[in-house]
Amino acid sequence: MGEKKYVAYVGTYTHGTSKGIQIYDVDVEKGTLRERSEVAVSNASHVAVSRNGKYLYAIEDEGVAVFRRDKNGDLQRINSVDIEGMRGCYLATDVDGRYLYVAGYHDGKVTVVHTHKDGRLGRVMDGVFHKGLGSVAERNFRPHVNCVRPTPDNKYLCAVDNGIDQVKLYRINKKKDKLELVDVLRCPRESAPKIIRFSDDGRFAYLLFELTSEVCAFTYDGSGKTPEFERIQTISTLAAQDEEDARHSAACGMSLSEDGKHLFCTTAGENTVTLFNRDADTGLLEKKFTLPISGDYPKDLVIFPDNRHIALANHGSNSITTFTVDYEKNVIMMNDKPREIETPNSIHMWTVPDEEVPETEEKSEDGEMA
Numbered sequence: 001m002g003e004k005k006y007v008a009y010v011g012t013y014t015h016g017t018s019k020g021i022q023i024y025d026v027d028v029e030k031g032t033l034r035e036r037s038e039v040a041v042s043n044a045s046h047v048a049v050s051r052n053g054k055y056l057y058a059i060e061d062e063g064v065a066v067f068r069r070d071k072n073g074d075l076q077r078i079n080s081v082d083i084e085g086m087r088g089c090y091l092a093t094d095v096d097g098r099y100l101y102v103a104g105y106h107d108g109k110v111t112v113v114h115t116h117k118d119g120r121l122g123r124v125m126d127g128v129f130h131k132g133l134g135s136v137a138e139r140n141f142r143p144h145v146n147c148v149r150p151t152p153d154n155k156y157l158c159a160v161d162n163g164i165d166q167v168k169l170y171r172i173n174k175k176k177d178k179l180e181l182v183d184v185l186r187c188p189r190e191s192a193p194k195i196i197r198f199s200d201d202g203r204f205a206y207l208l209f210e211l212t213s214e215v216c217a218f219t220y221d222g223s224g225k226t227p228e229f230e231r232i233q234t235i236s237t238l239a240a241q242d243e244e245d246a247r248h249s250a251a252c253g254m255s256l257s258e259d260g261k262h263l264f265c266t267t268a269g270e271n272t273v274t275l276f277n278r279d280a281d282t283g284l285l286e287k288k289f290t291l292p293i294s295g296d297y298p299k300d301l302v303i304f305p306d307n308r309h310i311a312l313a314n315h316g317s318n319s320i321t322t323f324t325v326d327y328e329k330n331v332i333m334m335n336d337k338p339r340e341i342e343t344p345n346s347i348h349m350w351t352v353p354d355e356e357v358p359e360t361e362e363k364s365e366d367g368e369m370a
Contacts, residue, residue: 004351006305007073008033010313010320011044011058011346018342020044021058023073026349031309031324032336039075041065045345048091048100053353055119057100059088064102064113066121073352081121083111090147094172095154099125103159108143110159110170112179125177132164147195152202153222156182162192162210169227182226188212195254204283205229206254206263213237213251213267215276217283232283237265237274239290253300257307262327264310266298273301273312273332275325289330295321295338300346309335313344320344 006026012018020041024033042061049056049069056067056075063083067075083102090103093115100121102111108130114122130143144163150172151158157170157179165187170179187193192211198204198220205218217233237251249269256263256278263276263285273293276285295314302311310332311322320339323332 004305005073006349006351007036008302008311008347008349009047009056010341010344011041011047012341013043013045013343013345014041015043016342020060021047021075022341022344023075024339026304028304028306028309030335031304031306031311031322033311033320033322033339035339037074039067039077043087046088046090047346047348048093049348049350050093050115050119051095051097053350057091057093057121059091059102061087064088064091064100064121066115066119068119069353071352071354073350078119079121081113081124083109083113084124084127085109085111090145092147092149094150095152098174099172099177101148101150101157103145103148105144105146105162108145108161108163110145110148110157110168110179112177114177126179128159128170128179128181130159130161130164130168132166134163134165146193149196149198151220151222151227152198152200155222156227158185158196158205160193160196160207162194165189165191165193167193167196167207185229194251197254197256199256199278199280199283200260201280206256206285208237208251208254208265210250210252213249215251215254215263215265215285217285219283233285235276235285235287237267237272237290239270239272239274252298253312255301255303255310257303258305259307262303262307264301264303266293266301266312268297268299268316271296271298271314273298273310273323275327275330288327289332291332293321293323294334295319299344302347302349304349305351311347311349313341313347314338315344318342318344320347 008024065080086106088102089105146162147160167185297316299315
């Protein structure tokens with residue numbers, strides 16, 4: 001068998017020259033990206049892939065679209081559905097491949113869409129609007145669901161609400177195809193929680209806060225009647241700790257390496273990337289460096305599968321920058337010229353499917369691959 005082939009997808013806004021999803025060939029050894037093609041999707045701000053790697057889901061103005069991925073990682077549209085609300089901002093699929101979850105930043109809504117085994121998107125199964133008032137009148141005065149992610153045991157859905165400083169925890173009722181609110185993880189006022197990620201073993205969760213530029217580590221236990229999160233650490237993503245500097249910065253992206261040893265975060269304002277070493281036993285983080293990324297507004301980042309390179313989507317400077325990470329010297333080195341791309345919003349990297357899927361073939365799972 002040959003080496004695995006990887007493809008990167010960058011979701012963009014399309015109010016300018018960008019068409020939607022930019023596809024890149026990935027050179028893992030060099031840590032570089034090469035443009036291949038674009039796929040027209042209106043304001044494809046976020047994408048997700050099925051667990052079997054055969055299908056790619058994308059936000060679009062009309063709702064959500066799904067594409068078949070061929071053996072090269074190129075995309076062919078299957079269908080799209082209206083999510084019965086304003087345009088979404090974040091996608092995640094469940095472990096069983098039954099649902100696609102959509103976060104609604106603009107209308108504060110969590111939407112559940114049925115996914116068929118042949119890749120097609122079905123009807124909307126449930127939709128929940130968050131209620132409440134935030135503490136930052138100029139920006140976060142109402143609900144903004146910024147991220148949705150199921151817990152690793154697939155019992156609950158975490159809906160991170162950037163506007164009301166909460167993570168709402170829903171039970172996934174598969175008999176009724178509904179979400180049932182079971183608890184709320186209340187965050188500090190004006191912290192603006194943005195993204196949640198779990199360790200592969202399911203024991204720890206990491207929550208990124210946009211306005212305070214911090215990461216909180218939690219233990220997670222889903223064995224009881226309700227999910228239990230216990231905060232064990234809060235650590236800054238900033239290089240400077242001056243209060244004025246912090247006020248003009250905003251944490252943006254967060255990615256956990258495949259080996260679970262490293263957590264990377266990006267911060268706008270400072271325009272930096274921060275590396276944390278992660279202790280697999282305790283879940284605690286140790287900051288190793290915070291360094292500039294040669295771009296403006298690093299809205300998202302992805303770690304290459306060798307864990308030695310990173311790529312950053314710089315929304316403000318319309319670019320993607322790639323770096324080699326030296327874990328011994330705690331530095332990053334740019335390894336290619338910046339790639340021009342208009343308003344990149346998210347970046348993801350996956351292997352191409354092992355084989356092409358005929359249009360009539362059904363698959364048994366299309367769960368999340370974060």
